[in-house]
Amino acid sequence: EVKLVQSGAEVKKPGESLKIFCKGSGYSFNDYWIGWVRQLPGKGLEWMGIIYPGDSDTRYSPPFQGQVTISADKSNTTACLQWSSLRASDTGIYYCVRPGYSSGWPPGAFEVWGQGTKVTVSS
């Protein structure tokens, strides 16, 4: 079974750093893009960026460029999303996603979703 399992909820203070994880299983991790999607409380879905673990090709949505870092650890079949300095406005749920087929660009529709990681940033 193809799965993306994300790390658990986090509570952090403004200015702290954070790294959350998304472990892929049941498929060839290197061959599929993995993306990240943000959902602020009560709001819609926002595309953050995507990485191709096979060659680490990473593409950030302009609002998130420089605000977060997306990476992938092929040996552990895990994608990561990290912040160096959190803000209260980063509070939300973060989903990792995988397209339905392996390919170069453009990816297919995102048929596999992680369960989401809730991040709360509050002083």
Added chain:
Amino acid sequence: DIVMTQSPDSLAVSLGERATISCKSSQSVLYSYNNKNYLAWYQQKPGQPPKLLIRWASTRESGVPDRFSGGGSGTDFTLTITSLQAEDVAVYYCQQHLISPHLTFGGGTKVEIK
């Protein structure tokens, strides 16, 4: 940046009636290389991650009831629920996944029972 505009923001439909959601993109998402529209529809129920309903603008995912249908090409797309059921109450999003790097979602449409 490509902008995906969904309408309406919300709609209330009686059980068994039709619900139609529009999604318009500011640029074409029809990929000339394979003549496919890189437009997907997702359904999100409260407390759950989104679920892919339709890919390539009109191809239903396995297990999705046939009351859900997608149409359109280029820049104008629709999602139709032909006979609304109680379990269809959700927020629906379109997404273009052609134009890098911003694989934009529409703002979402909340579907409720009237």
